Amino acid sequence: MTVEIADDVVAKLEQLSIRRGSYKLEPLSRIHKLIATRLTEAARDIPTFPLLIDINVDELLLQRTQFNQTNSARVSVNDLMVKAAAIALKEVPAVNSSFTPHGFVRHNQADIAIAVATKFGLMTPIVFAVEDKSCLQIAAATRDLSDRARAGQLKPDEYTGGTFTISNLGMFGIKSFGSIINPPHAAILSVGAARPTPIAVAGEVRVATITTVTLTCDHRVVDGAMGANWLNAFQRILEQPKQLFA
Numbered sequence: 001m002t003v004e005i006a007d008d009v010v011a012k013l014e015q016l017s018i019r020r021g022s023y024k025l026e027p028l029s030r031i032h033k034l035i036a037t038r039l040t041e042a043a044r045d046i047p048t049f050p051l052l053i054d055i056n057v058d059e060l061l062l063q064r065t066q067f068n069q070t071n072s073a074r075v076s077v078n079d080l081m082v083k084a085a086a087i088a089l090k091e092v093p094a095v096n097s098s099f100t101p102h103g104f105v106r107h108n109q110a111d112i113a114i115a116v117a118t119k120f121g122l123m124t125p126i127v128f129a130v131e132d133k134s135c136l137q138i139a140a141a142t143r144d145l146s147d148r149a150r151a152g153q154l155k156p157d158e159y160t161g162g163t164f165t166i167s168n169l170g171m172f173g174i175k176s177f178g179s180i181i182n183p184p185h186a187a188i189l190s191v192g193a194a195r196p197t198p199i200a201v202a203g204e205v206r207v208a209t210i211t212t213v214t215l216t217c218d219h220r221v222v223d224g225a226m227g228a229n230w231l232n233a234f235q236r237i238l239e240q241p242k243q244l245f246a
Helices: 007-015 030-045 058-069 077-091 135-150 224-239 241-245
Strands: 048-056 097-100 103-106 112-114 116-118 121-123 164-168 187-201 204-218
Touching (some): 058 077, 058 204, 058 224, 058 241, 077 112, 077 164, 077 187, 077 224, 077 241, 116 135, 187 224, 204 224, 224 241
Parallel strands (some): 112 164, 164 187
Antiparallel strands (some): 048 204, 097 103, 116 121, 187 204
């Protein structure tokens, strides 16, 4: 939707070197304004650093295929990453925290937000208490939340809060990327595309399916060693994925 542009707005846009008559103006929705405010505050106020690691997902993909062949419902790779992230947050619980002026908030549950692109803007609906859910329960919850996010039917308490975020752009062919932290979380995981990659195994070169993930950390809460420990746990869980299908 476009709107007729008031003269004072045209003048302000010209001050930004946007030439009169060279554009259409689309108004900001309430959600777009909220997202812009939150991301600006997060980028400005939170000291962050990224950590990257490569993960061999061959065994994960194999076990997922076998699991889906024997179940009426299906799980996605992203569903399994949500489960793996929750297990890693329980192993390295300091990452499952929030910084506040009053102290560090150590969360009891792994409430994981999943980034969903919608016509209203980027939404982050939350799967609560992921550590207590099976992969099929996670798959059902993420499908429901994603569908209702795209339809604009989420309730505020379904996309505000949480303890950790996962953003996956692998389906778009993005190799790796870093995300802006979603407050009040202390970290956000960015998942890139799975791609055939030559690796050395026992002195021989073979091709494996590798995914690069980036953990963006709030340095006030998560230091380098802590973030690395979490990523190592996440990597091990995905490369030895049997527990994800329990």
